[in-house]
Amino acid sequence: MxxxxxxxxxxxxxTSGDLIAAANQCFRGLGLGDLLDPTLDAGTALRGGRAMLTLGFSRVEGFGQTYVDGQYPVLLEAYAGDIASRxxxxxxxxxxxxxxxxxxxxxxxxxxxxxxxxxxxxxxxxxxxxxxxxxxxxxxxxxxxxxxxxxxxxxxxxxxxxxxxxxxxxxxxxxxxxxxxxxxxxxxxxxxxxxxxxxxxxxxxxxxxxxxxxxxxxxx
CATH class of the missing domain: 3.40.50.1000 (HAD superfamily/HAD-like)
Structure with a gap:
């Protein structure tokens, strides 16, 4: 067929709006505020969670790959909790x-x-x-x-x-x-x-x- x-x-x-919201929830949990913009960073959002975390952490000092790996499960949990509202x-x-x-x-x-x-x-x-x-x-x-x-x-x-x-x-x-x-x-x-x-x-x-x-x- x-x-x-x-x-x-x-x-x-x-799906970029909900993905970025989940990533920003991770950043806020670390006291960093919203590091991603729903409009400007939409393309990165559609490349996946790790890409979003990498981009966000690149905008602040002292947050490398270890934070990307550690926050990835947190991002997935946040996304699963609010997966389609945007x-x-x-x-x-x-x-x-x-x-x-x-x-x-x-x-x-x-x-x-x-x-x-x-x-x-x-x-x-x-x-x-x-x-x-x-x-x-x-x-x-x-x-x-x-x-x-x-x-x-x-x-x-x-x-x-x-x-x-x-x-x-x-x-x-x-x-x-x-x-x-x-x-x-x-x-x-x-x-x-x-x-x-x-x-x-x-x-x-x-x-x-x-x-x-x-x-x-x-x-x-």
Whole structure:
């Protein structure tokens, strides 16, 4: 079966606000105040918790890698406690997913967010049942850009890896698709919009309305 696999953060949903709020909660707990800006640092937020902590601690003296490692579990706990109050699905995302399903495509998610957090987020947003698979950062011994992460998401959705593509928003997604030998579609409406064109994906979309035609062109 033809299959479309989606990244989550920055592709299906803008999760940066809740991620940054969790990181800032860590910093406040250390008496440092809010070290990250929800708008200016949105791109870093979608690279994950460790990237946020590293950036925040780089803005104060005396806080190195040891603090990043120590605060990472604290950040995850803070994020799990308030995972979706600032998160928004991108316009047209779920309509596009429903349209692909109705057209006979399998759909799934491959994310470098821990699986449990991704599951909780999708359930909270009320969209988990729309996806045939969910493979997170800790589901397998490998994660994106390892192609097996993509292949497993395809297989769990009931699809054929040879007839699949990946929809994402970052260089990690582009490298994953390249390593897997499948097309990539990158979105321009996430925080990484400025870098998307230079990654030379098979297609770029500015709105989810464009996705069905692009999918048909790339994998039939």
């Amino acid at each position: 033809r299959t479309v696999i989606f990244d989550l953060d920055g592709t299906l949903a803008d 998160t928004l699905l991108y316009p047209g995302a779920m309509e596009a997913v429903a349209g692909l399903t109705e057209a006979g495509y399998a759909v799934g998610i491959a994310t470098n967010k821990p699986e449990g957090l991704a599951e909780t987020l999708l359930q909270t947003l009320g969209v988990r049942d729309a996806f045939g698979s969910l493979v997170g950062a800790d589901t397998l011994p490998v994660r994106k850009p390892d192609p097996e992460h993509h292949f497993e998401a395809v297989r769990r959705a009931g699809g054929d890896p040879a007839r699949s593509l990946l929809v994402g928003d970052t260089v990690t997604d582009r490298e994953t698709s390249r390593n897997a030998g499948v097309p990539s579609v990158l979105v321009t409406f996430g925080p990484g919009r400025d870098a998307v064109q230079g990654l030379e994906p098979e297609a770029v979309i500015d709105h989810y309305d464009e996705l069905p035609a692009v999918v048909t062109r790339l994998i039939g």
